[in-house]
Amino acid sequence: MNETTISSVSADDLTRHLPELGALLRACVDDGASVGFVTPYGVEESEAFWRDKVLTSLRAGGLMLFVARQGNAIAGTVQLDYDTMPNQRHRAEVRKLLVHPAFRRQGVARMLMMALEAHAHRLQRSLLTLDTRTGDKAEPLYTALGYQTAGVIPGYARGTRDHEQDRFDATTIMYKALSGQ
Numbered sequence: 094m095n096e097t098t099i100s101s102v103s104a105d106d107l108t109r110h111l112p113e114l115g116a117l118l119r120a121c122v123d124d125g126a127s128v129g130f131v132t133p134y135g136v137e138e139s140e141a142f143w144r145d146k147v148l149t150s151l152r153a154g155g156l157m158l159f160v161a162r163q164g165n166a167i168a169g170t171v172q173l174d175y176d177t178m179p180n181q182r183h184r185a186e187v188r189k190l191l192v193h194p195a196f197r198r199q200g201v202a203r204m205l206m207m208a209l210e211a212h213a214h215r216l217q218r219s220l221l222t223l224d225t226r227t228g229d230k231a232e233p234l235y236t237a238l239g240y241q242t243a244g245v246i247p248g249y250a251r252g253t254r255d256h257e258q259d260r261f262d263a264t265t266i267m268y269k270a271l272s273g274q
Contacts, residue, residue: 095163097201099208102158102170104151107143110160113167115140117193124194127226127253127262150176159208161192161201168196171205175216185213187223190231202234210238210271219271226250227263240267 107114118139122130130138150156155176161169169192175185187209192201213221225231227245236242242265249264 097168097199097204098162099159099204100162101208101212102151102160104148106160107148107151107158110167111140111143114143114170117167117170117191118142120193120195121191122253125253126191127229127250128189128191129250130253131251131258132254147172150174157209157212159205159212161196161205163196163201166193166196168193168199169201169205171202171209173209173213175213175218183218184220184222185216185218187221190223202231203238206234206238210269214271221269221271222267224249224264224266227265232265235267238269240269242266243268 102110115136116139118128118130119134119136122128122132122134130142147156147158151158153176155174157173157175159171159173160167169190171190172188173185174188177184187206190202190205192205210221221240223235223240225235245263245265247263248261250262251258252260252262
């Protein structure tokens with residue numbers, strides 16, 4: 094097994110790795126991840142997410158994108174959104190923790206979250222928030238990392254598979270107070 098490395102990604106890096114990031118997103122959604130997409134969807138839609146949503150925020154300076162690599166492969170990503178209003182400069186949001194199914198159960202998600210939290214601390218953010226599909230695979234990870242449940246919103250997002258269009262899943266809203274702030 095290759096060593097996993099975590100690094101932040103610049104706007105230029107994102108542009109260069111757009112096909113790989115698109116493939117990562119598609120693999121996660123195809124595996125059932127509830128991150129805003131419904132299967133089936135195409136390569137163009139997946140890459141458009143990175144180009145139109147993530148790249149725009151990354152260039153504006155209110156978002157950090159962390160990438161986990163094993164060898165030359167992108168194993169996972171997570172985003173720290175700290176583009177907040179003046180009365181919220183103490184907090185940030187964890188967005189789109191994605192780990193490719195081939196790299197799961199190897200500590201990649203935990204390493205990504207630790208890098209994100211360290212960066213949030215450097216930005217003097219003392220509160221992190223996130224949402225995750227209730228009962229999803231990531232929920233126990235967040236709990237183990239010290240995130241607490243603020244509440245559950247029923248019927249928050251449509252099922253991820255096209256045949257699940259009539260199913261609406263709950264989401265769990267979680268938060269973590271970072272120490273030392």
